[in-house]
Amino acid sequence: MILCYRGMRERTQTTKGHRPMSRIVPDIDTLDQHLHQLEFHPEIYCPVCCPHCGIGTLWRHGDYYRKADRERRDGDRLDPVPIPRYYCPGCRHTCSRLPSGIAPRRWYLWAVQQAAIAFVLGGRSFRRSAGKCQPNRRTISRWWQRMKERFALHSFHLRNHFPALGRHASISSFWPACLEQMSLVDAMTWLDRDGVVIP
Ligand SMILES: [Zn+2]
Structure with missing residues (x-):
């Protein structure tokens, strides 16, 4: 019971009634793959719907940059990498999804x-x-x-x-x-x- 409760309490990324949006875009394990996909297939990063209100049409809203790989040295450095951001015209929140190689809140892959x-x-x-x-x-x-x-x-x-x-x-x-x-x-x-x- 406690586990269920804790699990429920953590569902903060979504509004009641909406299935949580996965913030991870699968099968993009390296920064090189990420930059390639971003250039040639940026649509795969767009969430199916807004994680805040559930509206299905989101607008591309630029990028934000984040460091993702402390292992790489200067000269071979792709950091920081752009992460596409999306805007919801319904609730005016922005959201984004990370490629599977990049961990939320950590600078190591x-x-x-x-x-x-x-x-x-x-x-x-x-x-x-x-x-x-x-x-x-x-x-x-x-x-x-x-x-x-x-x-x-x-x-x-x-x-x-x-x-x-x-x-x-x-x-x-x-x-x-x-x-x-x-x-x-x-x-x-x-x-x-x-x-x-x-x-
Ligand atoms: Zn929304």
Whole structure:
């Protein structure tokens, strides 16, 4: 019951009665792919309807820029990247969707986060995990803390979609099993579709 309530409470991105809009555009895993799609197929970023009021016709409303990949060095740098924004003439809100590689609120790509979390799940310390990938120990520790805080909610929703994951009760058992079936971004996409705040 508590989980259901928390889940309901988190559905803040949508108005009552509307199915939550997925904020993730699938299958765009790198910044290069994103820039290519944005140039040649920008329509795939347009939400089907306004996440605030449900109106079905949105107008392109420029771009905003965000940093997305701290791993890249100058000279090979695509950051910050444009993210298309859309305007709803009905309620005058703007909205946008992120390509699947880019994580909301974090400057590292999902793939980098998954690699770091995999090291932690494999039993490495934060310090040793940081030695294996770019984010520092404190960043990885923060990600792991967040995963622990969200575990009950995330696992509840993912088990609804993938009942076999119900066999894995603990976080140290659940996430390796989940990441064997799908990438971290795929798992987050499922959660995002359910209206759960990610990561
Ligand atoms: Zn609207």
